[in-house]
Amino acid sequence: MGSKKTPSIEQQTIPKMEWTRISTPLLLLIFRWSLVFSSRSSRSSNEYSYSSDYREPVLHDDYDDDYEYDEDFPASWNLPSTDTKSSCYDENNQPQRCAPEFSNAAAYRNIHATNTCGSQGPREFCRQMGTPWAREPCEICDATVPHRAHLPHHMTDFNTYRNLTWWMSDTMEDGIDKPGQVNLTLDFRKSFDISYVRLRFYSSRPESFSIYKRTHLDSDWTPYQFYSATCNETYGIPDGSYVTRDNETLPLCTSEFSDLSPLTGGTVVFSTLEGRPGSYDFEKNPKLQEWVIATAIRITLDKMNTFGDEIFEDPLVLKSYFFAISDFSIGARCRCYGHASDCIFVPDEATGILRLVCRCEHHTMGDDCDSCLPLFNQRPWAPATTTDANECLRESAVVFFLFSFVPSGHVLRQEKV
Numbered sequence: 001m002g003s004k005k006t007p008s009i010e011q012q013t014i015p016k017m018e019w020t021r022i023s024t025p026l027l028l029l030i031f032r033w034s035l036v037f038s039s040r041s042s043r044s045s046n047e048y049s050y051s052s053d054y055r056e057p058v059l060h061d062d063y064d065d066d067y068e069y070d071e072d073f074p075a076s077w078n079l080p081s082t083d084t085k086s087s088c089y090d091e092n093n094q095p096q097r098c099a100p101e102f103s104n105a106a107a108y109r110n111i112h113a114t115n116t117c118g119s120q121g122p123r124e125f126c127r128q129m130g131t132p133w134a135r136e137p138c139e140i141c142d143a144t145v146p147h148r149a150h151l152p153h154h155m156t157d158f159n160t161y162r163n164l165t166w167w168m169s170d171t172m173e174d175g176i177d178k179p180g181q182v183n184l185t186l187d188f189r190k191s192f193d194i195s196y197v198r199l200r201f202y203s204s205r206p207e208s209f210s211i212y213k214r215t216h217l218d219s220d221w222t223p224y225q226f227y228s229a230t231c232n233e234t235y236g237i238p239d240g241s242y243v244t245r246d247n248e249t250l251p252l253c254t255s256e257f258s259d260l261s262p263l264t265g266g267t268v269v270f271s272t273l274e275g276r277p278g279s280y281d282f283e284k285n286p287k288l289q290e291w292v293i294a295t296a297i298r299i300t301l302d303k304m305n306t307f308g309d310e311i312f313e314d315p316l317v318l319k320s321y322f323f324a325i326s327d328f329s330i331g332a333r334c335r336c337y338g339h340a341s342d343c344i345f346v347p348d349e350a351t352g353i354l355r356l357v358c359r360c361e362h363h364t365m366g367d368d369c370d371s372c373l374p375l376f377n378q379r380p381w382a383p384a385t386t387t388d389a390n391e392c393l394r395e396s397a398v399v400f401f402l403f404s405f406v407p408s409g410h411v412l413r414q415e416k417v
């Protein structure tokens with residue numbers, strides 16, 4: 001009897017072992033397919049679900065019309081209209097509030113990256129195609145070889161359909177898997193009013209990343225927004241929280257843009273005023289006016305999205321996981337407190353390096369037109385508003401006469417006739 005039972009047990013056991021061995025990759029593939037197809041079908045509803053209160057078609061995208069990743073990207077987000085004029089004086093030569101043009105403040109700017117693929121010599125990376133047999137041949141990144149370099153400035157250059165450029169980090173095989181390991185910093189060294197920050201990823205969008213701002217040259221980094229599939233665990237902020245009138249400058253976290261797919265071309269847009277009630281009365285809301293000011297923007301890429309197959313430590317799999325961004329845009333206005341209609345590059349007095357400053361009018365001065373010219377301090381400096389330019393006024397005739405002998409003809413020429 002015993003000799004008859006043994007084979008029957010083996011017959012039952014063997015098929016089970018085979019099923020277990022075959023099902024692991026099969027389930028992985030089904031998982032990959034389901035992720036790819038489910039996200040493709042929901043992409044249009046997930047990615048761009050902003051309300052349209054502050055959208056203004058100001059910036060034109062820098063891609064050809066047939067660029068496949070742009071098919072559903074909206075024009076732009078802008079700060080609320082406050083009747084800002086392009087000229088600082090009206091037709092009767094009366095001062096009025098003015099401001100530089102809204103623009104992509106990141107265009108052609110240098111970005112500092114704490115890690116770049118191939119900066120320590122040629123490294124291999126592989127493209128993530130979603131299925132193992134569809135994996136394209138691996139390539140080499142090398143920061144010193146132009147056609148193999150994927151450098152930080154490739155995030156802020158001009159892209160075309162046939163010449164898509166991108167920055168990328170080293171791969172997971174090179175140890176890029178720790179939070180805070182990869183920072184991308186754009187330092188304006190000048191205050192801007194930030195309307196939105198937009199990233200187009202060449203890799204899959206990260207599982208977790210965050211956007212920070214700095215408001216002075218040496219100030220701490222202030223969080224603007226967190227993106228994570230695990231908001232609470234990673235950043236300690238509940239997913240999908242919202243702001244109220246009492247905490248309008250609170251950074252939020254959302255899991256809405258942390259899907260694994262699309263595997264390339266996914267976009268994330270952070271609008272500084274989106275969902276903040278006080279933005280409807282932005283002109284009279286000092287807290288939000290301060291909230292949109294930044295002198296530098298930092299992206300911290302904390303965790304990659306994966307299929308979970310990195311646990312097998314297959315080198316080809318590890319080489320297919322990296323951070324990569326093809327476009328980094330910042331919709332913003334150069335901040336001049338309503339006293340300049342453009343910003344210009346001037347050589348720094350100490351270093352000679354070009355830096356951006358406001359071309360001040362209304363008898364103001366400073367990088368941001370944030371003070372009155374000498375001899376124009378009859379009343380305290382103030383920012384221009386829609387109803388009052390608050391131009392700096394010339395002091396009394398006696399004071400003006402005395403100071404006019406000071407050898408600074410520059411001051412007298414500044415006076416508007």
Ligand SMILES: [Ca+2]
Pocket residue numbers: 154155156157158159164165166326327
């Ligand atoms: Ca690019």
